Amino acid sequence: MPAIAPHDTPVVDRPWDGPAAVAAAPNDREVLRYMHAWVDPEGDPDAKSSYKLPHHGPRVGAPANLAACRAGLAVLGGARGGVAIPAADRDEVSRHLRAHLEDAGA
Numbered sequence: 001m002p003a004i005a006p007h008d009t010p011v012v013d014r015p016w017d018g019p020a021a022v023a024a025a026p027n028d029r030e031v032l033r034y035m036h037a038w039v040d041p042e043g044d045p046d047a048k049s050s051y052k053l054p055h056h057g058p059r060v061g062a063p064a065n066l067a068a069c070r071a072g073l074a075v076l077g078g079a080r081g082g083v084a085i086p087a088a089d090r091d092e093v094s095r096h097l098r099a100h101l102e103d104a105g106a
Contacts, residue, residue, distance in 0.1 A: 002038055002039055002041045002086070003037065003092030003096060004038060005092075006095060006099035006100075007034075008099075008103060009061075009063055009064050009100070010064070011064045011065075011066055011100055011103050013066040014067065016055075016068040018055075021035065022035070022051075022054050024057075024058040026058070027047060027048060029046050031059060031060055032048060032050070033045075034056055034060045034062075035054045035056040035058060035062070036051040036052060036054050036056075037096045037097055038085050039052075040052075052083055052084070052085055053093065053097070054068065055068035055069050055072055055097065055100065056068075064103070066100065069100045070101070072097045073097050076093060076097075
């Protein structure tokens with residue numbers, strides 16, 4: 001499934017720099033799957049370009065960033081031109097990001 005399943009993690013509510021988080025991440029599928037909400041099923045699982053909607057820092061166990069989750073939901077909804085995720089995956093991706101907001105009581 002291209003939408004990465006929701007997971008329970010700690011959350012933080014602070015400014016988010018997605019490009020910096022992705023740049024700091026290793027080209028490692030375990031870390032990249034943890035950081036993002038969607039992966040291209042036809043992409044290289046160890047390539048950052050295969051992933052969309054980062055919302056965790058660049059290590060397994062990093063907390064979900066609420067600002068990143070909110071931004072991801074906005075982009076899914078079409079903000080900033082939207083994101084290239086198939087329509088069939090959008091509900092599950094949204095569920096993943098919303099689960100982190102729910103973890104924070106947001």
